Amino acid sequence: MGHHLATFIRWLIVPVALIGIAAALYWLCRWIGWKKKQAMGLALVSPWIVGFLIFTLYPLGNSLYLSFTESSIFGKTEWVGLDNYIKLFTLDIEFWPSVRITLLYALFSLPIGVIGALLVAMLLNNQIKGIGTFRTIYFLPAVLPEVAVALLWRWMFNSESGILTWLLSPILSLFGLDKPNWFGDPRFILPAFIIMSVWGIFGTNTVVFLAGLQGVPRSLYEAAEIDGANGFRKFLHITVPQISPVILLQVVMGMIGALQIFTIAMFVRPSTAAGKFMNQLVYERGFTQMHMGEASAIAWVLFLIILALTLLVFRSSPAWVHYETDMKR
Amino acid sequence: MAVDSAVSLMHNVFVMMTTALQNKHCQFVMLVVVIVGIRLTTLDMGVMRLMSKRFSVLASLLLVIALVLSACGGSKSNDNGGGNAGSSNGGASSGNASDNGGGSSGGSAGKVQIRLSTWAGADEAKELQAILDELNAKSDVYEIIQDSNPAEYDTRMITQLSGNSGPDLFWVSAQRAAQFAAGGVMLDITDRLANSSHPAADTNDYYESSFGPFTHDGKIYGLPWLQQPVMMYVNKSLFDEAGLSYPDESWTWDDFIAAAKKLTKDANGKRADEAGFDPNNTVQWGFTLNGWPPVQMFIWQNGGEVITEDGKSPIDSAEAMEALNFYADLVQGPLVPSQSIIRDRGFDQMFRNGQVAMFMGGAADDLDRTVPDVQAFMVPAGPDGTHVTFADILGMGINAKTKNPDAAFQAFLDLTDAIHHWKIMPPRKSLADLATLQELHPDKAHSLEAIIASMQYGRPYRYSEKYPDWDNIFWTQLMDPIINAGARPDDLVPKVKPLLEDALK
């Protein structure tokens, strides 16, 4: 009980301190000549900045530093400069297959995830009877603990009695493949993971899109109907632009999530012939083989890949993302 | 460094606040003040009133429920008064050595609190707690508190040990022990052991091979509490049905294969050594293999080595190649289920369901006491009669940064000895007495003779700091392709051997 109380009291003190810092920042900014709006902006964002400076900056910097060293966490840390990176790109036999399989996985699972979630959300955006129950059912996949999900997939991919094999075997036998060894045969590992990503359509992604769709004013649709627009045109010219900020969110988050796939891969433990996912590689190099330097290097490569792709998406966003600055019709 | 000073400022503020809050009276006063404060400020904010009132009522209600539940939910262990581990007063600044000086001290009645981290699951944790209760009752120096969870043990351990607030004692696998010993994570106990007259401190009493992973540069950093030789579990009724006699010490690879053939049946009842046997329709297999048992065992049985003392990997020697091919033939052949079936139905599950007749598992596995008519025998010997089996070793170490090395060491020895009397098999020759063990473990009594006999042939891997790197290559570049992709050793070994030797440099 003492632990709870102590934590609770410290928990009450933290916001007070943060408000104090925010106020101080506000007055500081005003003092150096910032406008009211600017100073308020910084003040509002300051709690995050404080958290970042204390808890994120050091680990970020530390991991970047480690990526230039040979470090075994407990033992000596010695500076090796770019050696880790060079060895990674030229000598490491696991690196490139890992990059390949990670990128391929993201490439296929992202569109499936975003489009799938949007379509499902549109389905759920109807006022039919019992929609509440349906929406809850569609959210269920998000509440499962990871161990249950992994076991679930093992059961579903069962090559004899698994639902997926049963569903897909007519298609597969067309290609002459019978009873695929989903996690053992290198050819099937990527398809298996992509199928597993379909599960991610349900749960939070659908709910986010649903929230977005709910925010689109009815009046827009009504006006369009009066003008004679059919379903598809309404979708393209009203729905998509209206929820485009949400689409951007889902694309970026989906990309970050897909490229960082880890937990399910660790549970399922597929054959590594096709390569390990990059996040897996980071964990193994760092915690199993105790080469924190290498692990950090791989992590930063992954970071840069994600950053580059995200910037790309953001750069393209003015072309298709529509923020409500004014309501011209 | 501005960041450093900012951090220490916040740190000191926290410490000030938490030490002030040690006093229970002070805590309650503050709590009341704060809650009243919240109510007052929210009453002020106009429209906000409705939202925040409901909110703060809800929040306070939840908190009260939480506090009540956690206080009344029953403690994890003993019910005697001082059972609340990490007592509220000592809890807050326990991590900072420079402050109160005492890390895990300040428990009940002057005994030093020793934190023990383990990977025990629900049942094991309960059994362990019973042992700890006994030890704690007998000792007036230490009190061992258990901190167990089988999830992500390595991640948890490495993270907690990286700082100054890790556990005092922790369980460690042989592979990790070698890494930790080399990294200076575990306390050097060479001298302490030499000066101790405790039965568990007698290094001569331990099997040689069990010590290896815990030594580094001639110094000892931990003690093993278990050495598990791999045994061959046999489904006796399937043997009877096939008219086979049970394995004995004279069994070699040939006898093993011959038996496996007789024990592999198809849906029509045809055995693998009969004409007309249909390998696509097997309902019962003689053996099962998925990377376990490790191929190293077979290589050793044939007189080969995978890692030599001078850091070479002679997997291309004639003996090693023979064993590798033997293994590849076995896993790719009809006597063993396909990898996809093993994944589907469960590796050990198939043995439990009677679909597999012979299974190689650790001596402490529960197969011979939960499955009817199963007994453990020695694994077959190599072609020229060499007996050797893989021995998995588990042990315990003391945190090099522990704040109470003497108390920890005492607890360490007592606990190690207690575990030796709890699990199969203790790595000590003096405890390898058949009669005593049969009394201690009646449900495994029928297998114990073979287990004890296997102890002297047990061998662990040649662990070292570089071992995980070597193992990663050995598995991903050699064994995984053989097992999952039908590759042949002859093609892979020439490419893999230089990679392996590189990893050991």
Place this chain on the structure above:
Amino acid sequence: MAQGFAAARSYLGTRRMNAIKKTLIYIIVTFLAVVILIPFFWMLSTALQQEGDIFAWPPKWIPDPPQWRNFADAWTAMPFTRYLGNTIFVVALGITAELASATLVAYGFARFRFPGSDFIFLVLLATMMLPFHVTLIPTFLIWQHFGLTGEFDPLVLRAWTAWGPFYIFLLRQFFLTIPKELDDAAEIDGANTFQTFFLIMLPQIRPALLAVAIFAFRGYWNDFLGPLIYLTDMDLYTMNVGMYFFMGGVNEAPQWNYLMAMSIVIALPVVLLFFAAQRYFIEGITFTGLKD
């Protein structure tokens, strides 16, 4: 295609078109719902199995006899009542702080331009991009420096600093869908920043706000690695961590029936919460005044 549609509509009459549309939607939604539910039935089935039957071959779909007592047995096998209390504690503190701070920070990003705001937002996104394993140990060391490892603090204090970048990103995007005219009108009416925030901005994105509340609840409720690393006292474990005790050990197989039973129990509160809240995802937030 458009003509065909229009032709069909005029032929069948709009009412019947709508009826067909509705039926079609019903069919698809039901089909997918069944697909989603199958794994959950299997989970329930496993939870009700006896020890020996879990992986029987051929698999037994309906456990016979169903062991409802598995739920009680699993609950009492470890002190889950206490773990429940701990979990509620962490969640209550966590989501309160998280919601308060994330909404304000997102508001700041969405509506206020200040020098460096774009850069800071990018940095915020970037914090999600580094694989978490490499920041695990340094973060732990920071908490250790404060002397707070072994306590609940690492799990709940950071919530005040709007810890989850995802929530900030999501709320910001939703704030950006609100037309600026509303802000301007409020300003003209003399509202200050916080009044605008509470009276205009928050109500406008109620669906998103609810979504974030539920996600945050789920996040803290299901948080596993955090409690595993920072909570060393077995009395302080949360339910998710406690559940892993059923994973067995070196020589024991996991107790899948207890695992599934506890998974179901742990998932229930989140599901119920969602079911209650989704009613408030009411269609068509109408607001009067500005438009037209």
